Amino acid sequence: MNETLVIRNLRVSVEDKLILKGVNLTVRKGEVHALMGPNGSGKSTLAYTIMGHPKYTVTGGQILLKGEDIHELGTDERARKGLFLAFQYPCEVPGVRMANFLRLACNGRAGRELDVIEFYDKLEKKMKVLDMDEKFMKRYLNEGFSGGEKKRNEILQMMMLEPEFAVMDETDSGLDIDALKVVSQGVNQLRGPGRGILIITHYERILRYINPDLIHILVDGKIVKSGGPDLAAHLEEHGYDWIVKDQVPA
Amino acid sequence: MNAPPQELLHRTYKEGFHDDIKPIHQVPKGASHEVIDYMCDVKGEPDWMRAFRHRSLDLFHKQPLPDWLPGLRDLDYDAITYYVSPVEKSARKWEDVPEEIRRTYDKLGIAKEEQKLLGGLGAQIDSEMAYHNIQETLAKKGVVFLSCDEGMKQYPEIFREHFAKAIPPEDNKFAALNSAFWSGGSFVYIPKGVKCDVPLSVYFRINAEQFGQFERTLIVVDDDAFCHYVEGCSAPIYTTHSLHAAVVEIFVKDRARCRYTTIQNWSTDVYNLVTKRSFLYKNAVMEWVDGNLGSKRTVKYPSCYMLGEGAHGEVLSLASADKGMWQDAGAKMVFFAPNCTGRINSKSLSGHGGRSSYRGLVQVRNEAKNCRIQVNCDALILDDKSRSDTYPTMEVDGDLVTVEHEASVSNVSEEQLFYLMSRGIKKEDAYSMIVNGFIEPIVKELPMEFAVEINRLINLQMEGSVG
Ligand SMILES: Nc1ncnc2c1ncn2[C@@H]1O[C@H](COP(=O)(O)OP(=O)(O)OP(=O)(O)O)[C@@H](O)[C@H]1O
Numbered sequence: 001m002n003e004t005l006v007i008r009n010l011r012v013s014v015e016d017k018l019i020l021k022g023v024n025l026t027v028r029k030g031e032v033h034a035l036m037g038p039n040g041s042g043k044s045t046l047a048y049t050i051m052g053h054p055k056y057t058v059t060g061g062q063i064l065l066k067g068e069d070i071h072e073l074g075t076d077e078r079a080r081k082g083l084f085l086a087f088q089y090p091c092e093v094p095g096v097r098m099a100n101f102l103r104l105a106c107n108g109r110a111g112r113e114l115d116v117i118e119f120y121d122k123l124e125k126k127m128k129v130l131d132m133d134e135k136f137m138k139r140y141l142n143e144g145f146s147g148g149e150k151k152r153n154e155i156l157q158m159m160m161l162e163p164e165f166a167v168m169d170e171t172d173s174g175l176d177i178d179a180l181k182v183v184s185q186g187v188n189q190l191r192g193p194g195r196g197i198l199i200i201t202h203y204e205r206i207l208r209y210i211n212p213d214l215i216h217i218l219v220d221g222k223i224v225k226s227g228g229p230d231l232a233a234h235l236e237e238h239g240y241d242w243i244v245k246d247q248v249p250a
Numbered sequence: 251m252n253a254p255p256q257e258l259l260h261r262t263y264k265e266g267f268h269d270d271i272k273p274i275h276q277v278p279k280g281a282s283h284e285v286i287d288y289m290c291d292v293k294g295e296p297d298w299m300r301a302f303r304h305r306s307l308d309l310f311h312k313q314p315l316p317d318w319l320p321g322l323r324d325l326d327y328d329a330i331t332y333y334v335s336p337v338e339k340s341a342r343k344w345e346d347v348p349e350e351i352r353r354t355y356d357k358l359g360i361a362k363e364e365q366k367l368l369g370g371l372g373a374q375i376d377s378e379m380a381y382h383n384i385q386e387t388l389a390k391k392g393v394v395f396l397s398c399d400e401g402m403k404q405y406p407e408i409f410r411e412h413f414a415k416a417i418p419p420e421d422n423k424f425a426a427l428n429s430a431f432w433s434g435g436s437f438v439y440i441p442k443g444v445k446c447d448v449p450l451s452v453y454f455r456i457n458a459e460q461f462g463q464f465e466r467t468l469i470v471v472d473d474d475a476f477c478h479y480v481e482g483c484s485a486p487i488y489t490t491h492s493l494h495a496a497v498v499e500i501f502v503k504d505r506a507r508c509r510y511t512t513i514q515n516w517s518t519d520v521y522n523l524v525t526k527r528s529f530l531y532k533n534a535v536m537e538w539v540d541g542n543l544g545s546k547r548t549v550k551y552p553s554c555y556m557l558g559e560g561a562h563g564e565v566l567s568l569a570s571a572d573k574g575m576w577q578d579a580g581a582k583m584v585f586f587a588p589n590c591t592g593r594i595n596s597k598s599l600s601g602h603g604g605r606s607s608y609r610g611l612v613q614v615r616n617e618a619k620n621c622r623i624q625v626n627c628d629a630l631i632l633d634d635k636s637r638s639d640t641y642p643t644m645e646v647d648g649d650l651v652t653v654e655h656e657a658s659v660s661n662v663s664e665e666q667l668f669y670l671m672s673r674g675i676k677k678e679d680a681y682s683m684i685v686n687g688f689i690e691p692i693v694k695e696l697p698m699e700f701a702v703e704i705n706r707l708i709n710l711q712m713e714g715s716v717g
């Protein structure tokens with residue numbers, strides 16, 4: 001019970017428009033879940049809401065992190081408690097050096113000032129896994145990074161912060177085949193009994209590298225179907241139409 | 251928009267104290283010809299300077315305030331004292347500086363140790379330089395670093411050849427006022443081919459109340475030479491106003507390079523109305539690094555006049571307008587010769603109701619062919635009460651001239667805040683990271699101790715800034 005991220009009957013609106021209409025989802029530590037669904041169905045909305053984005057208003061339901069309702073917690077507190085979001089569109093922060101940013105973030109997560117040498121050792125190792133040049137550390141956060149580099153950088157941050165529950169919003173979109181393998185490798189390294197992962201994606205491809213335990217389909221703000229890996233393959237072939245048609249009007 | 255910063259910079263303005271320092275010379279208030287005569291007598295100046303001062307005062311009275319320059323209406327020229335001197339002469343040894351003045355400088359952290367890192371150090375208090383010294387090795391190479399008054403006496407030829415040639419008293423009202431009452435400032439001469447790698451540094455302190463500081467700086471960097479000049483300043487907080495109207499003239503001769511760094515941190519009592527201009531000869535390079543963090547009102551547009559072919563001028567400008575401040579900063583570049591390049595990079599912050607404006611003039615004269623000018627000005631506005639404006643002017647007559655101009659005005663973005671916070675970074679830290687990141691391109695050009703000081707000041711401004 002305590003080692004879970006539970007989304008319970010979550011209703012979320014943006015600018016007075018209801019987007020999530022009662023989402024239920026439980027991710028246990030050690031599990032990898034995939035969330036799929038048509039454009040605009042509310043996948044990113046769910047991701048942002050879990051992280052506490054101020055634009056998204058929870059109008060009903062709960063998010064429980066290890067049993068604790070996190071509604072009152074700020075975004076930074078959620079992160080320090082072990083939540084992580086890999087952004088679909090990571091933003092650029094000019095003038096903020098990667099190394100400084102990562103150090104501050106890691107110190108916050110650890111709740112103490114980390115040893116500098118230890119920090120850089122770890123950083124170097126993780127960057128190697130992701131095949132990232134160390135020059136990135138001197139650059140400004142995401143500024144001028146290519147689309148693929150930004151995505152890699154998201155995984156790097158995830159590997160450095162070692163979250164307990166991570167949501168990855170379309171990390172695979174815009175990656176070339178090699179990058180996809182590298183990123184998947186990173187994710188597989190993070191996979192383990194101490195961590196639950198929710199991968200949002202449109203493509204079956206990444207799921208072949210990262211075998212999820214469960215796949216959910218979000219349509220119009222509701223999870224309409226959950227199942228094993230064969231569900232993704234079926235989607236790849238038939239699209240979402242059959243699910244949408246299957247829906248019994250509420 | 252994100253909640254505005256609440257705490258104020260000047261609540262923590264640690265330089266806001268004043269000391270009781272007895273002046274040796276003090277004149278009656280007001281800008282009068284009698285004051286000029288008194289100053290000339292005390293300083294023992296040549297007749298041509300006396301005549302120059304009197305003529306300048308007449309020009310000051312005649313010249314109107316430019317109508318595009320608002321915000322100076324409540325400046326009362328008659329309430330100001332134009333000459334206050336707490337020292338008889340400028341000391342060469344720190345021990346010879348009067349103790350009460352040394353105490354002031356100790357509190358400001360302009361400790362004697364700083365000299366070790368510097369090529370030279372000067373310290374002006376009110377109207378006069380209390381201290382001025384240069385490293386032995388530089389002096390041996392012929393580098394001259396004196397108070398401007400001493401420069402006039404010891405190097406009359408170089409002085410007269412350049413003085414008021416870049417900025418004549420006719421130039422503007424405040425240049426005229428400075429020309430009438432100038433006192434202190436630096437005289438720098440770098441001989442041909444001499445590279446003065448360590449900075450020459452000067453600190454200007456206003457201690458007297460309702461006072462006008464009119465230092466005058468004249469820098470001549472001869473052919474193939476290099477120099478970096480750094481100035482800082484501060485003043486007490488009174489409830490009255492003071493005036494700082496400096497004139498800085500720089501001559502960068504053939505293939506020479508000069509960098510002039512300013513960290514202006516006046517209290518919000520001070521009107522800071524400064525004229526800074528450089529003449530660039532063949533293939534010369536001039537870099538103004540101009541940081542404006544304090545003052546009630548700043549009017550300052552460091553300028554580069556490209557007189558020789560292939561010259562390169564640069565202005566890096568940082569303005570931070572906090573409560574009660576209006577930073578009217580910018581740059582001016584005038585191209586008289588072919589194949590010259592210029593770059594202006596301006597960043598401004600406005601918070602707590604502060605106001606900043608970028609005012610830029612790029613002028614390319616007919617005879618200047620094939621020049622390239624790049625202008626970037628970005629403003630970050632921290633809350634709804636604050637304001638930022640841009641007034642760029644371009645007058646291009648020359649041929650084959652490339653002018654690029656980019657400007658942006660933004661707020662601390664919610665997306666950036668959210669991104670940083672989603673990594674566990676606290677809101678205040680995220681906020682100040684974004685703001686410091688915004689000014690980073692300028693800050694990284696500053697000497698280390700200034701960069702640290704600026705980050706500290708900006709963080710103070712940010713304190714309690716976010717709800
Ligand atoms: N900040 C916002 N302001 C206005 N509308 C929004 C905002 N965020 C989301 N929406 C709307 O909510 C709906 C769901 O958007 P969301 O980004 O969650 O979809 P998604 O499932 O992630 O789609 P995609 O697959 O295209 O990434 C869309 O109709 C979108 O326009």
Ligand SMILES: [Mg+2]
Nearest residue numbers: 043044045088
């Ligand atoms: Mg999305």
